[in-house]
Amino acid sequence: MSERKSQMKNKVENNRELSTERNKEKQRQRRIDNREAAFGETVFAETEGLETECLGAEFSEVEGAEAECKNKLRVVHYLNQFFGQLGGEEKADLPPRMQEGPVGPGQALNAELNEVAEIEATIICGDGYFNENKEAAADRVKEILMELKPDLVVAGPAFNAGRYGMACGAVAEIAAGLEIPVVSGIFPENPGYEMYRQYGYFIETSDSAAGMRKAVPEMAEFIKYFWETGGNPGRPEEAGYLPRGIRRNLFAEERGARRAVNMLLQKIRGEEFTSEYPMPSFDRVEPAAPLEDLSQARIALVTSGGIVPNGNPDRIESSSASKFGRYQIDDFDDLNETSHETAHGGYDPVFANEDADCVLPVDVLRDLEEEGRIGKLHEFYYSTVGNGTSVASARTFAREIAEELLEDGVQAVILTST
């Protein structure tokens, strides 16, 4: 926990750094540069863009710009009961409702967005309701979004309100699922940011609603920038949103080897450098308590070694698996080359294909069963391919497998890799 906190603190500090005037100026200049690139006009640098009434009116000779201007972004805004002006904590149990047009901070935001976007509707939901009835609240929000099909969802700003931040994040996840982009405002220590940051563009705000005056124009500014860049706002430090934790490829100016030597020289000289991949901190899983009596235990085999019935019926990928399989082994005392094979692409498959027991030791467990040293080998085994499979996928597989195993009354699992 403390590690996570210090990580957070670093993040906050980094983000604060971003907010320095120098960086603001850089961001502003970049935006202008981008507009120039987008519209092929230099006059833009002087007009300072953001105050421009309507981009299209000034640049009507630029093909397409006018049309874009008429097609304002259609926005749905998400607010909690308090900012939605329905009441305080006593109204926190209100289920989601929809109102036409902007409400509360939405009005200020709408004014800032003027010709670029229009808040068409506002979804208001009690923070208590959202967090205690997640599924119902999410279903309702999803229904509304599917009906309105907005171009953009704005959530919050939530500042450091925990439940509100979680709700804004959840709304972002729903919208992302519908491929609708999301802009929100949040204090970086709000757990909603850490949990949902990949689903939307979160603009940094202060920790309390006192920061509304600053948050609204900054969110509006980002939305305009988002619109101008055709939904590709670039890197967080350039565009002014909080990092989303998403790794994306790009081509650097110089090849990796040269960058490596340059970074080494910077490190030797004690100069500042930025690692291209900041190390993550890993979650550690506490092992479960040992079993008291193996002879009564139902034991399951789970493998990331890719052992599948011949022919790989579920077509589990040889690398970056997107799924796992669940297969009967009640009929087997010993696996052989006519029954099982490996789908794994990360090792020489010759021996595993000849005798899959060397990865999934069914033969040995049958012996132990017979000797009475274990109660029973569970009738299904689970298999996936660990090769290149992302941690997020592995975590999802593990959760689903564990739930099924618990339902089936399995007490212990032997995990085999390769």
Next chain:
Amino acid sequence: MELQLEKIFIKEVKFGQENRIADGVLTINREGLLEKVRDDHRIACLDLEIVRPGDDVRIMPVKDVIEPRCKISGGEMFPGFTGDDDTVGSGITRVLSGAAVVTTGKVVGFQEGIIDMQGPGADYTPFSRTINIVITCEVKEGVKQHVHEEVLRLLGLTAANYIGEAAREAEQEVEEVRKYEHKPLLEACSLNGGLPIVGYVYMLQSQGLLHDTYVYGVDAKEILPTLISPTEVMDGAIVSGNCVSACDKNTTYFHQNNPIIEELYEKHGRDLNFVGVIITNENVTLADKERSSSFTARLAEKIGLEAAIVSEEGFGNPDADLIMNCRKLEERGVRTVLVTDEFAGRDGASQSLADSAPEADAVISSGNANEVIELPALGRVIGHDRYADSIAGGFSGSLKDDGSIEVELQAIIGATNELGFNRLTAREF
């Protein structure tokens, strides 16, 4: 020890009566080359063709890529394989720069990749920019995978040597000459007074069958970390024998042209004092990992390194070796920069490496290999595109009816090369 590397820039390759090089044109005697490589009872059939940058051609699954070179003096190319067992790294080596031997044929393992000579895929592989002499080789029924790999490996090296020999009597001047000097250690360390003493920790894939690298013909699994001179690497002392994912396996071509070695030489004597290369392996057992990383760190300390670049080969399991090397080097005061690629998931939202340490504070990323790319159908496929669904980076449905392929970058040869050969990188968004 000094190696003189002489480059001839090959601008065109064609088949003809005899092997010769004139005016940047390499002529290869097609029958002669086939005759040379056919001498292996395990080979069932062979084909040979020339493919140029921009051609409407896809080559897959590719096993290895080798640059044709020729030792004018100072030993023989690829010692331990096609060359004799003496050391290399000095004398004169002539390079047919811009040409490459590419081996393909039915898949050996799962982890062999794609070279597209045009289209979006071409941006990701350096071998879309070389003139490729492509050898399609099929082996006889019943040849096991590791033997299949060996057949292709030997064939590729033999072909590269045969072609490289044309440089010996080239009918043109060499166009670039560079001398790479490598002094005895004591002398090297006392030179360039005041400049930081820098080395390179060169991790070689050695996870087991189909995951091997050879040093002077020795399986790198069996070595203890040792010193090698950077010029030995240029003469083919390190040979790829592996089928790890296409994106980050070091083909023999990458070893011959190791860009980290080139860049360190570039700064040598001005900003740093590049004194040596430590090769180490990436074995699978914990004991091996501990032993090799400890040996590596101790060697680095022994030769007085102040800083080192560490490059990984492969991903996942070897991430543990990378992090161990980093941690143990840093503990001994050797400052490190790591070069690795990332497996951050198709959406880029997962952790990129399988291991991490706070000491690894300087990392060069050569890109997220999980990122998905659409490769439009090309006019012709050399090899077999039916493996698109099963090679690493492919998935069920990768190969579409129209011949286009949707795969992770993982499936493209050299796309996320961890020697920093390319400009591709990843950043947080």
